[in-house]
Amino acid sequence: MQNLVILAGQHGGQSSNEERAVLGELQALAASPALRGRIALPPRHDAADVTALYRRAAARGVFVNPALHEPFGLTLIEAAAAGVPVVTTRNGGPAEIVAQIGHGLLVDPRDEHGIAAACRAVIEDAGLHARLSQAARVGSAAYDWRRYAGSAVGIYAALRRQPALLACDIDNTLTGSVDGAAAFARWRHGSSLPFVVATGRSFAEARAVLAQWHLPEPDAFIVDVGTRIPRPAGQGGWQSCAAFTAALDKDWDRAAVRAAIAPLGICAQPVVTEGAHKLSFFGDAADAAAIRAALAQAGLAARVVFSHGRLIDVLSPGGGKAAAIAAYAAGLGLTLDDCIAAGDSGNDLDMLDACGFAIVVANASDELATLAARPGLHRATRNHAAGVIEGLARLGLTTPAVQVAA
Structure with missing residues (x-):
């Protein structure tokens, strides 16, 4: 069994009823007897915390982005720069990012069993984890922010x-x-x-x-x-x-x-x-x-x-x-x-x-x-x-x- 860290924003601030309901459901699951001590749901985090989590996941973990739709996918590039394999939604920007970097698996965000199977595949197969981690470190260089921003501005200008x-x-x-x-x-x-x-x-x-x-x-x-x-x-x-x-x-x-x-x-x-x-x-x-x-x-x-x-x-x-x-x-x-x-x-x-x-x-x-x-x-x-x-x-x-x- 693996440990799971869920970053669900900064708790205690202004939030909608829907956000509070989702957070409450996550907290209840984390406190259940079957999962108690296996899930961390920190109430707040900063850049240093995120960096430390990426570093930990690079050893044998995986970063998961199961959004129903992701317009771009900045977190996937952050994970790549840290050498972390990803399991991510196939909807939106992640499909292009993973295709270019080659550091993860795409999933249907509505398929819970598919997400779980993809995570287990990456974590339990040491060879696959190593290949994806290497692809992450090499491929992340393709996303140079100055070049990317300049290209985007050029497209919008055109x-x-x-x-x-x-x-x-x-x-x-x-x-x-x-x-x-x-x-x-x-x-x-x-x-x-x-x-x-x-x-x-x-x-x-x-x-x-x-x-x-x-x-x-x-x-x-x-x-x-x-x-x-x-x-x-x-x-x-x-x-x-x-x-x-x-x-x-x-x-x-x-x-x-x-x-x-x-x-x-x-x-x-x-x-x-x-x-x-x-x-x-x-x-x-x-x-x-x-x-x-x-x-x-x-x-x-x-x-x-x-x-x-x-x-x-x-x-x-x-x-x-x-x-x-x-x-x-x-x-x-x-x-x-x-x-x-x-x-x-x-x-x-x-x-x-x-x-x-x-x-x-x-x-x-x-x-x-x-x-x-x-x-x-x-x-x-x-x-x-x-x-x-x-x-x-x-x-x-x-x-x-x-x-x-x-």
């Missing part, structure tokens, strides 16, 4: 926000699938959500590719890897945002940057791909790293963007897709937290990381493998524009009419 702008890459994100591109065009036709494309291509190339794939023109373009923002200028014309262009001049010495890179002998892309705030090269990840090192040694400010496994863009330090989206969004009274970014390659990394919502299509390159999981980021299971539609659906921004057939 629930409060409503996406107000979509910024989408073109190549291999919107293009690559005829059916996917058609579905995106249908979505755009029926949506009032502001939409911009953010691409490494020039303005003329971007418009040509959109037309080739029968994709809709956006409300604005972000081109040349986030160093120009062409916007409608009336009568079908387009004009670059002068304020953003001027901002890119800060701390940017284009001639000095080119001179610092020249000794590396890295193959330049055609001159037509360059811009006032962008130099472009062909190379691999090692070449990109060499450029960064050369610029750092020369004390020159610039952003180096490696994408598609072979393209290197050297930008003004104020450039990049995220910066351009932020500038355009500000004109609408929005911040990056209000924006959705969708992309597939390294030159999308900054916007996918900075925007409040992000869609990474399934065909994304390994350059996005380092993108940290977070609330609001969706890694699609589908490729190209079908993946974008999948992400929009997850955010509640599309309908079955624009879904892509499997």
Whole structure:
């Protein structure tokens, strides 16, 4: 026979009639001849008492939480940290906690015999007790309170926000699938959500590719890897945002940057791909790293963007897709937290990381493998524009009419 300690709150304080009735029933049971001396029902306890009880139970005992429903299960994590196996309700948070830590058994809280059998199994089987106790000590580390609280706050913040702008890459994100591109065009036709494309291509190339794939023109373009923002200028014309262009001049010495890179002998892309705030090269990840090192040694400010496994863009330090989206969004009274970014390659990394919502299509390159999981980021299971539609659906921004057939 085992001893039982029941912590039933602090006795003698304000309590309901129901609480007093339950406490009275427990006291009567503890005083019965069959159980007298085997049950402790302390009238009050403090943190030191609880710690001591956990320490005692770790030796060969078990912690039991038989609540009809437990919203979270803090006591189960406390028990785990002390190395104590648990028997707990299967209703609510404990199911997830025990599944992750693996330190106990789940029971139906209405099944008295099931609870008793689970407790006996843990207490009487030394091997099982040892395995659960070890799992408790190891698994409790998964519940880091700062990380857990930060994740919870992020989820709640994402629930409060409503996406107000979509910024989408073109190549291999919107293009690559005829059916996917058609579905995106249908979505755009029926949506009032502001939409911009953010691409490494020039303005003329971007418009040509959109037309080739029968994709809709956006409300604005972000081109040349986030160093120009062409916007409608009336009568079908387009004009670059002068304020953003001027901002890119800060701390940017284009001639000095080119001179610092020249000794590396890295193959330049055609001159037509360059811009006032962008130099472009062909190379691999090692070449990109060499450029960064050369610029750092020369004390020159610039952003180096490696994408598609072979393209290197050297930008003004104020450039990049995220910066351009932020500038355009500000004109609408929005911040990056209000924006959705969708992309597939390294030159999308900054916007996918900075925007409040992000869609990474399934065909994304390994350059996005380092993108940290977070609330609001969706890694699609589908490729190209079908993946974008999948992400929009997850955010509640599309309908079955624009879904892509499997």
